[in-house]
Amino acid sequence: MKRFFRDNGLTITLLSLFLLSLLGMAFTGEAVSSQEAARHGRDGPPLLHYVASGEFLSALFENWESEFLQMSAYVVLTAKLFQRGSSESRDPDAPGREGDQLPPKFARRHWFVRWLYARSLALVLFLFFALSFLAHWLSSAKAAATEALLHGEAPPGALEFLADAQFWFESFQNWQSEFLATAALVVLSIFLRFQGSPESKPVSASNEDTGG
Incomplete structure (x- = not known):
């Protein structure tokens, strides 16, 4: 397991930051939407309704x-x-790149x-x-x-x-x-x-x- 996290740490970290940011966007967006609704005398949407x-x-x-x-x-x-x-x-001056040829199986x-x-x-x-x-x-x-x-x-x-x-x-x-x-x-x-x-x-x- 330790090796798995070492070998995939970049992807795991980026996806974790993505999910945290997505949650932050959902909660803060719902708060803003509720504030806007309150200014017009309406109830704000529940979180699940807001994210949909x-x-x-x-x-x-x-x-x-x-x-x-x-x-x-x-x-x-x-x-x-x-x-x-x-x-x-x-x-x-040397635009070619080693290994850019298709593998033999193709x-x-x-x-x-x-x-x-x-x-x-x-x-x-x-x-x-x-x-x-x-x-x-x-x-x-x-x-x-x-x-x-x-x-x-x-x-x-x-x-x-x-x-x-x-x-x-x-x-x-x-x-x-x-x-x-x-x-x-x-x-x-x-x-x-x-x-x-x-x-x-x-x-x-x-x-x-x-x-x-």
């Missing part, structure tokens, strides 16, 4: 959407583009199977992005419909809401931060170090060295 609401699910999935977009785009862009000196880039597979395997990481991340985008869209449409009914207005349909500025504002406000943070990591890894991290160049490496 369009308001909560929209906020949840719009963040997942941006994260998976950032990761999938990053996987593809780092395969095609370079940043000299960055630990996040391949060396532009030699006789159909070309499409080989293509899928060679690009499976980005494809799955893009799939997660698409599913998160869909869930964000439908949840935001549900939240907008609930808000409209509270004000005695006709609720918008899902397709109608897809053209709503609010939906795209929710997406773009997250997308821009993800791309900025990624660009900052690419550039800062040229000049800064963190000893022992595979996301950093070795401490002794020069700023001109590219790759980890």
Whole structure:
């Protein structure tokens, strides 16, 4: 068991932080929703009702959407583009990488199977992005419909809401931060170090060295 936690410590820690953050989001979001309801003379929703609401699910999935977009785009862009000196880039003077050939067991597979395997990481991340985008869209449409009914207005349909500025504002406000943070990591890894991290160049490496 000790070896299991040692070998999988990064994933276990990140998932634990995810669950703690998710719980924090649920409890604090429900508190905010209850405060908002009280200002309008209504009772706040129970926690379980809140986490099933369009308001909560929209906020949840719009963040997942941006994260998976950032990761999938990053996987593809780092395969095609370079940043000299960055630990996040391949060396532009020696772009080839040992071991990037398909293993022998794929030699006789159909070309499409080989293509899928060679690009499976980005494809799955893009799939997660698409599913998160869909869930964000439908949840935001549900939240907008609930808000409209509270004000005695006709609720918008899902397709109608897809053209709503609010939906795209929710997406773009997250997308821009993800791309900025990624660009900052690419550039800062040229000049800064963190000893022992595979996301950093070795401490002794020069700023001109590219790759980890």
